[in-house]
Each structure stands twice: as C-alpha cells, then as structure tokens.
Amino acid sequence: MVTIxxxxxxxxGKTTLVKEICNRVNDSENSLHFTNALEHYTNSGRHKRLFIKTYSVINEILTDPRKFFREFRIIYDSVQLSIKDFFIVLLNFSFISHILRKNKGHILLDQGLYQAVWSINISAKKYVPIKTIIPPTLKPDLVFYICANDHIINKRIENRDGINLRMNKKLTDVTKLKNIADRIIQEIEENNVKIIKLQNNKTDQIKSLSQSVIETIKEQLKQEIC
Incomplete structure (x- = not known):
C-alpha cells in the first residue's frame, strides 16, 4: 500500500488535482489504481460530512481509546483559540486517522494528517510538532506540496461555495499560514519523507500537473517494489 x-x-487546487489524477489513472487501461480516500466525504453535504466524521471518530474511540485520548491531550495542550476550534481540529485529525487505518491499496489524500496538523497549528497558541502526534505507521510515502500566489488563492476562495467559516477567518493572514506550512515541510523533510513542490497558478494547469504527478507516483511505486 502506498499513501500519497x-x-x-x-x-x-488539492482536491481538484486528486480528482483529476484518479480519473485519468483509473480510466486508463493499466493495472495502476488509486482510491480517492475522501471522495465520499467531499461529495457529501455539510450535515452528512459531520455525520461521517462523528461516526468515524466513535469507531476510533471504540477501537483504540488510548490512542484517541492521547491525541485529545496533545491538541488540548496546544491551547486552541476557542472550544469550537478544539473540537473541529480533534474531529478532523481522528477522522483522517480512521480513514488511513481502514483503507487498503494505493490511496490519495487531499486532506491528510500533515494537513490536519497544519490546521491544528493555525489556531494553536503552542505549536504541535508532527512527531508528537503522527505515529510512524501512518506517515505517507510521498507528499506533494501545492503552492499558488496570494492573489490566486484569494480569488479561488472567493469563488468557492460554502467555504468553512473558521478557515475563512484564518485566511486573513496568508503569511502566517505559509510560515506554518513551511515549518511543517521542514519537519516532513527531517522525517525522511519525500516531498515535491508543485506550482498551480493557472486555471488550465491541472491536466499538465496531474500527468507530472502520475509519472512521479509510478517511479515511487517502482522503488517500493524494488
């Protein structure tokens, strides 16, 4: 199993890129197949997404209560800006953990555990390092860091329907968000996880980016087999 x-x-453009990659690879006549692990979640309405997350977290608590309460303690100690922030990031992290534990085969995540740690830290008063909360068994095999300039990011967010209100407030300080992302990238590299940076500043760039990513993933799979 390879997790990307x-x-x-x-x-x-993370979600759009993951969808494009899955469509191109899974529709082609080869043995390569990827699962968009969050497709069912992202295609659901707001209330159904909340139900899916809550159900997954309950399963996590029942399966491994010690792990869940360890994550609870770490996020609690990070001193979130509000109780709402605390429960949102806790629910999100536990949900992604559940997805990774239950999925088999090659999976793509547009909202993985590193993204969840980034989300924790944008509303934390105390920084949470990756190694304190993500177990080695759940580390992805490959990470693609998608970048875009500030103007493009703001324009895309303005055109997005139903953007998360909590995130919308945090997006006012893009420099801070990028600084946290840079710190997480540094930690990823220190943990010997391969990370590749991609620039996505054009609306028609997804197809060319997806082809580049597919070729990189194929090389990664060859290395896994060897």
Whole structure:
C-alpha cells in the first residue's frame, strides 16, 4: 500500500488535482489504481460530512481509546483559540486517522494528517510538532506540496461555495499560514519523507500537473517494489 498526501493552503487546487489524477489513472487501461480516500466525504453535504466524521471518530474511540485520548491531550495542550476550534481540529485529525487505518491499496489524500496538523497549528497558541502526534505507521510515502500566489488563492476562495467559516477567518493572514506550512515541510523533510513542490497558478494547469504527478507516483511505486 502506498499513501500519497497533497498538502497546501486552501484554494491551491488539492482536491481538484486528486480528482483529476484518479480519473485519468483509473480510466486508463493499466493495472495502476488509486482510491480517492475522501471522495465520499467531499461529495457529501455539510450535515452528512459531520455525520461521517462523528461516526468515524466513535469507531476510533471504540477501537483504540488510548490512542484517541492521547491525541485529545496533545491538541488540548496546544491551547486552541476557542472550544469550537478544539473540537473541529480533534474531529478532523481522528477522522483522517480512521480513514488511513481502514483503507487498503494505493490511496490519495487531499486532506491528510500533515494537513490536519497544519490546521491544528493555525489556531494553536503552542505549536504541535508532527512527531508528537503522527505515529510512524501512518506517515505517507510521498507528499506533494501545492503552492499558488496570494492573489490566486484569494480569488479561488472567493469563488468557492460554502467555504468553512473558521478557515475563512484564518485566511486573513496568508503569511502566517505559509510560515506554518513551511515549518511543517521542514519537519516532513527531517522525517525522511519525500516531498515535491508543485506550482498551480493557472486555471488550465491541472491536466499538465496531474500527468507530472502520475509519472512521479509510478517511479515511487517502482522503488517500493524494488
């Protein structure tokens, strides 16, 4: 099993890119197949997404309560800006953990554990390092960091329907968000996880980016087999 995470600020095109990659690879006549692990979640309405997350977290608590309460303690100690922030990031992190534990095969994540740690830290008074909360067994095999300039990010967010209100407030300080992302990238590299940076500043760039990513993933799979 190979896990590939796409990391980046909201509006950089992570979800669109993952969908394009899955469509291109899974529709082609080869043995390569990827699962968009969050497709069912992202295609659901707001209330159904909340139900899916809550159900997954309950399963996590029942399966491994010690792990869940360890994550609870770490996020609690990060001193979130509000109780709402605390429960949102806790629910999100536990949900992604559940997805990774239950999925088999090659999976793509446009909202993985590194993205969840980034989300924790944008509303934390105390920084949470990756190594304190992500177990080695759940580390992705490959990370793509999607970048875009500030103007493009803001324009895409303005055109997005139903953007998360909590995230919308945090996006007022893009420099701070990028600084947190840079710190996480540094930690990823220190943990010997391969990370590749991609620039997505054009509306018609997704197809060319997806082809580049597919070729990189194929090379990664060859290395896994060897």
């Amino acid at each position: 995470e796409f990391l980046g600020l909201p509006g950089t």
